Amino acid sequence: MSNKPKVSNAIIRRLPRYRRYLGVLQNKGIKKISSNELSEIIGYTASQIRQDFNTFGEFGQQGYGYSVDYLYKEINKILGLDREYKTVIVGVGHLGQAVANYTYYYKIGFNIMGLFDINPEKIGTTINDVEIKAFSELEDFCKSEGVDIGIICVNSEGAQEVADKLVAGGVKGIWNFAPIDLEIPKDVALESVHLSDSLHALSFMIKSMNAEQE
Amino acid sequence: MSNKPKVSNAIIRRLPRYRRYLGVLQNKGIKKISSNELSEIIGYTASQIRQDFNTFGEFGQQGYGYSVDYLYKEINKILGLDREYKTVIVGVGHLGQAVANYTYYYKIGFNIMGLFDINPEKIGTTINDVEIKAFSELEDFCKSEGVDIGIICVNSEGAQEVADKLVAGGVKGIWNFAPIDLEIPKDVALESVHLSDSLHALSFMIKSMNAEQE
DNA sequence: TAGATTGTTAATCGATTAACAATC
């Protein structure tokens, strides 16, 4: 067991954002950036940026700043994006298809090995050359293919059952879009996108802003 | 100008979750719940739950607990869900359609008044009886219909332009699914769902868990 | 009334910011 200090959730949420901004800088051909310059565009304090990076190592050079290319590569490594993942999508409604096309389009190392649904009319058809299979085959498929990540795009009623099959199939992480908090073993990573929660937070913010103007 | 203390982001993110759990309790026919019982199922400490609620008022009764029905209704009010919102969706790809069907299906006060796209083949067709219109009509439509919320489901290249039109059209909030941080006036609420950031956070968590087992 | 549980103040904890020595 390693004794790395646990990385706070706050930092975990900022890391992909750093990556995103560094990607933009890289595309612009910018070669170096200081914590102060990055602070200007990303909105975190320079101090926080340096603290965040130094949680994982020393990526800068005193008097100079950070090399964009190097830092981008290092953050990719930190995020575990220096490898590929085998994924399956369960539930091929609009959301499932959106996610399927999304990961397909961006080709970023999350490869869709299989699509699963319970609708007999969908089973056997394909999306981006990947065939839609019956839900009953999910667990065996995950085992035989060595699937890393299960993406849940079914409704809240079916989501826990899907999660159970994915866990039984040996996935290491679940990306959940059903509006429910899944129960899974603590050695399986879980990331939920609760769209309704997000919309309700927006509703709250709109209300708060109106209240301020009174 | 009201002098309500600004509600922290941490609380804003917990509120929809309280609502969700209270909805489940309500469906189960449960009439009262104590902060301790709620703590058991939602995972926050009882102390935090009481603190959160008391940010907005006194909703409980000493010696008894909280009435599920009453608390649910009050949290709805706090979130601004005691009214309806007029929305438009810009970008009717799979994600836009997923969101359209989602809000349509749950019928929760976010009414889709219009759908917009730049693809001439889609313009004129309908989804759930709502016609897809040309992007060029967006601003005028928002003004004339009094649209409250704009939902951005276009790619990152077009997103800022869409946001500008929505703001010009007078929307009060933007729900953004493009993987970019939009620049909008500070009196317009912005909630972004960065799917790629979410997926990358999952990747990080998977990596961290593997590291722990070493 | 007695027991239970809230509302609220006080204490603790963790995250953010500031400061500055190290060093390129």
Next chain:
DNA sequence: TAGATTGTTAATCGATTAACAATC
């Protein structure tokens, strides 16, 4: 070298938790 900027320690701030008086 001198100036700039990181890496890192110290100070501050805010959020969470604990404790308990109020009260139903």
